[in-house]
Amino acid sequence: MSPPAVVLFAYQQSPYAAKLELCLLLKGINYSYCTVGRMPPRPALQALGVTYRRIPVLAIGNDIIFDTALAIVALEEAFPESKSLAGRNWALQQASSFFWLDRTVFQTVAGMLPWDALPEEFVKDRSSYRGGDPIDPAKMIAARPQLLSAIRQHMDLIESQLASRAEPTNFFLDTPSITYLDISLYHKLNWLSSMGTADSIFKPTTAPSFPLTFSWMDLIRVAISEAIRSHPTQGIPSQISDQEAASLIYSSAPNGSPKVDSEEPLLVAGWLKLGDEVEVTPTDTGKVPQKGKLVGLDRQRVVIEVVGEEGKAARVHAPRLGFSVQKVK
Ligand SMILES: N[C@@H](CCC(=O)N[C@@H](CS)C(=O)NCC(=O)O)C(=O)O
Incomplete structure (x- = not known):
């Protein structure tokens, strides 16, 4: 099976993008770079229905990951053959x-x-x-x-x-x-x-x-x-357009089924159920909510389905730590 296409949405001066680029380089993972502005609006992300305003955003196939903290976990999982940065502790x-x-x-x-x-x-x-x-x-x-x-x-x-x-x-x-x-x-x-x-x-x-x-x-x-x-060619990105990024994402299938923790207190209490329209929002900075349909919720990540401007869907993943999940009223 060929590895999933990886797309990094970022701008050159972004220090967090630099963090993820270093991870990709050291892991030797090929990826494409879709440049977005240093400030919103960011049409490449808008086209995907992404309202989350922090950079970088990383797509692995049809799965769009928010926050470098979760992106590294997702990369370790999606590319088990690559050099691991997880190590001890x-x-x-x-x-x-x-x-x-x-x-x-x-x-x-x-x-x-x-x-x-x-x-x-x-x-x-x-x-x-x-x-x-x-x-x-x-x-x-x-x-x-x-x-x-x-x-x-x-x-x-x-x-x-x-x-x-x-x-x-x-x-x-x-x-x-x-x-x-x-x-x-x-x-x-x-x-x-x-x-x-x-x-x-x-x-x-x-x-x-x-x-x-x-x-x-x-x-x-x-x-x-x-x-x-x-590996002079691995981990070095090729530049792609907004349209190319969207077609890479939408031509891929989501990876596996999102996990659901049956003991998750928000599900047990009935505050949330799968299929609900929810908003996922960072709790520290850039608190712009991302709306979508709840498809997965465990102790590590929340997964929502987000529909883009062309009516196509991608799965968006955010970490549980540092993000709130609430039903849209
Ligand atoms: N915890 C987030 C922090 C990301 C972050 O703070 N990114 C900065 C750029 S490096 C940002 O989004 N600034 C506002 C913006 O670019 O609109 C992560 O690890 O991805």
């Missing part, structure tokens, strides 16, 4: 990535963006994306010492973990090969170091405070170069 990796790195660390790092150099329209868009008070670039810049201080506290944890490895050439969890947690951590630090606003950390004038972190980042860069060298 898989559950702990997912929990650390989701609650520590993707939430707390990412928010702090995003605060370090050069807000005064960004277009006003973009800052306005990200204010509504984030929710709460509008982003005031002057206030963000004034808050930098506090953000830098928080980043140093997180980096202290990272440095201590790295110091506990048996070998200095091992990865973050003391494994000889790279794992998902390495990638989840690396893409944030690499993004931060590229901003130029944290040079006191990344380009110190005296001895660096985080030497182990820097040499671990070099290890990751070596792993990336090796992946490119060892």
Whole structure:
């Protein structure tokens, strides 16, 4: 059986897309890249009936996955022959990535963006994306010492973990090969170091405070170069149009039947039943609901059927952690 077509909907500057691209590259999975705008509207996703506003979105055949946390799980399942990034402590990796790195660390790092150099329209868009008070670039810049201080506290944890490895050439969890947690951590630090606003950390004038972190980042860069060298055509995307992306998705069949946990309290209580029109919404940022027909619900994911502009359907999967599921009233 030929492997399912993989389509990444993303834009170049998206740090979370970079995280998923690294996973695809290291796993050697071929995929197509459908470029969407840095801000909505995003016609490629609208055509699929996708209203979820976060990027990236990953399609594996007819299955459309929201959130990189679930995308990596779906990739591990759909491509069992590819290099695994799950490794040891898989559950702990997912929990650390989701609650520590993707939430707390990412928010702090995003605060370090050069807000005064960004277009006003973009800052306005990200204010509504984030929710709460509008982003005031002057206030963000004034808050930098506090953000830098928080980043140093997180980096202290990272440095201590790295110091506990048996070998200095091992990865973050003391494994000889790279794992998902390495990638989840690396893409944030690499993004931060590229901003130029944290040079006191990344380009110190005296001895660096985080030497182990820097040499671990070099290890990751070596792993990336090796992946490119060892399979120069795999994991390197080809650009496709919105229409090509839709036809790849709609010409594939969904993979298997969605799972249903009969003990799921929302089903047991009668709040939800299969076939209901529901909305699935992130609970932290970009809280734009995605509507669809409930076809699967277990402890890990919610699956809904979403009909696109041409009346064709795809299955959309979102993680349970960090997403709410409610019946549309
Ligand atoms: N937890 C989500 C976070 C995704 C996220 O925050 N993406 C950013 C871009 S890197 C985003 O969607 N920003 C708003 C936008 O692009 O419209 C994931 O892992 O996929």
